[in-house]
Amino acid sequence: MMTATDDPNAWIPQALSEARFGKYLDAHGGDVDAAFHMYVWTVSVGGAFYPLLHFAEITLRNALHSALVAEFGREDWWTVAPLTDYSQNLVKKAQEKISGSATPPNPNQVVAKLTLGFWVSLLSDTYDRALWVPALHRAFPGYKGRRDRLHAELEALRDLRNRVMHFSPLKGRDLRADHAAIYRLYGYLSAGLSAAMRKIDQVPNVLWQR
Secondary structure (H helix, E strand, O other): OOOOOOOHHHHHHHHHOHHHHHHHHHHOOOOHHHHHHHHHHHHHHHHHHHHHHHHHHHHHHHHHHHHHHHHHOOOOHHHOOOOOHHHHHHHHHHHHHOOOOOOOOOHHHHHHHOOHHHHHHOOOHHHHHHHHOOOHHHHOOOOOOOHHHHHHHHHHHHHHHHHHHOOOOOOOOOHHHHHHHHHHHHHHHOOOHHHHHHOOOOHHHHHHOO
């Protein structure tokens, strides 16, 4: 006889919480088994995408930081760059996250704490003349297109990254296009990055298993 603990309709929603699992249930008309299958698949896909997104984010961050250091002649370029109040507030929040030290945070610590949203925002219309034209275009030696198109691509990748990190449903996304977009970014940033990442890339295998 099946007990409550054996019945997936009882334990799965409770174990995963309504906030997390409810959106999967909604997407599958309340079918717990189908929703759980999609949840497990989403976790698997996220695990495969994670290293690709990790290296994309770190490489992007460091490339933008290096370009701005070269432009302003100092590691803490945000103290002199023409940042908006919104961007300055994100820098302040990053500094506040660095605790446990009697000394002010050093620039490398601040850079590591700044969000992907902050870095992507530096490529928005707001900073076209202030940052893109004099400095940030140099962060993308493999890119020859318009800044606004690059910004749109990075916003799409930021959305994917946030969905992966928060285990949000990926149904409806063109994950093969997302995968290709990551490799385009690699090509914009570094000639050797794409080849290195293909050696560890598990995304095609996971997508094939769907």
